[in-house]
Amino acid sequence: MTRTMRPFISFRRVQYFEWKLGIKVQSSSSEISNREMASKFDSDQDSGLHEACGVFGCVATGEWPTQLDVANIIQLGLVGLQHRGQESAGIVTSQGDSKYQFRTHKGMGYVGQIFQDEHIIRKLKGNLGIGHNRYSTAGNSELTNCQPFVVETLHGLIAVAHNGELVNANSLKQKVLKHGVGLSTGSDSELITQLLALTPPDGEPNGPDWPARIQQLMKETYTAYSLLVMYKDTIYALRDPYGNRPMCLGKVMSAGPISSENKHNSEDVDIEGWAVSSESCSFQAIGAEYYREVLPGEIVQLTRHGVKSICIVPRPTESPSAFCIFEYVYFARPDSILEGQMVYTVRQRCGKQLALEAPVEADIVSTVPESATPAALGFAQQAGIPYVEVLCKNRYIGRTFIQPTKRLRQLGVAKKFGALTENFKGKRIVIVDDSIVRGNTMGPIVRLLKSAGAKEVHIRIASPPIKHPCYMGINIPTKDELIANKLSADKLAHYLGANSVVYLTVDGLEKATKQGIEKKSEKKVGHCVACLTGEYPVKLD
Ligand SMILES: O=P(O)(O)OC[C@H]1O[C@H](OP(=O)(O)OP(=O)(O)O)[C@H](O)[C@@H]1O
Ligand SMILES: NC(=O)CC[C@H](N)C(=O)O
Ligand code: SF4
């Protein structure tokens, strides 16, 4: 995916915005201004939605010190999750011995850049650890807000890695401040860390009860978070009761020869460690096998003895779970398994459903590379129209901070794409994209295809119009910047110079998503579709 090619942008984006307006923004106003500034800048030249952070943890099993290269595994795991956040990354490891010291390295940029020196990984040597890739939603994109957060509690250090955004951050912030705890960043992840560090009102006569503290946190804030908490020799992995953000477990397998005899004796015999990740795609890169998903509201404990489910914290009412449907549409890597099904397959089904809902007479079906390709293939299969590539994507294009010249702006050139002219000249094209956000991508593409000889261009979007902001950890532009709030599908077709535009319906998307879910008959399995319908899974702060 070319999303992995994005440069880390937000901090520079803020600087750019300051420069553009000739102002200096105080970093103390960061929590609110970060999102606003980001969207202001984004509206100029950005496209798509922004990802949601990635967390990754690993514990070596058996006797410690381990031979397993835990720090390396976490680094590779984070590389596998790079598409979820490219602003900064960090790893915290521990030997898990009686000293319980943490080793930390964090930095701005891509995982590969931050951990490129071998001595950094050597310094991080440990038996367990957690890591994080960040795309900021609360708090500036700067080193102080990089995760994992580490704080000293009454009982020693804890490290926390967070994917999501707390819907009731303001009231939680008041609670922490009332306890006399000072916050040093605008990050809601620091807030979580400080809430966990608070000693419960009734005290803890037998030492810290971390599962109880986590359960308390989950009752105070229902969404949105998938969290890793490391304390001493243990990692706690949990998803919020609505299961808004993903998380799954993997077995780190032995690299040595696997004797079939051993395999029969015990299924755990070849396991060298346990891993936990935002997405299963990162398991393949570290020699781990997908084990299972962490359930909504579940707290899982990972130690050298294995994984153990501690409890499942229920949702407040009988409300269904609210896993982010856009993980299927765009965020997750297509080879990841979510709710028991491969993301690629769901995208294909969305394309098929779209072909049923919005058929059109055409000669070829094609994709806007890369995320839309499975949906385009699905559309082509269902419609019985050949799938042909019409665009070549420049995989090295990043966002430029230099405005194009007036001439180039007026031409509206499709900077990211080149036309595979011989594949489509004189033909009627159905061009499938997974989503339209600001509409910046599609306009230049239609112009490019038409000017290169396409007879007709019909746009089909494998998700419904995005009309509302997200408060659960995704940077969606303001309502004004979402093209679906400005133009109906027909007007959009006219504006883009296309022959037609049709979006997938919300029902169609939900149908395509639910079809492959294990236990799909269970009423409680639901999805967040708030950015499409405006109906949020919980009351917002
Ligand atoms: O309407 P817009 O605001 O222009 O955004 C929509 C586009 O952004 C995303 O693609 P992206 O450029 O992130 O690349 P990818 O498809 O290769 O992941 C998405 O897949 C759409 O193509
Ligand atoms: N995208 C995310 O999940 C961000 C996590 C957290 N809210 C932060 O800004 O650091
Ligand atoms: S509002 Fe949209 S992007 Fe945000 S969690 Fe819900 S489905 Fe996902």
Ligand SMILES: [Mg+2]
């Ligand atoms: Mg795209």
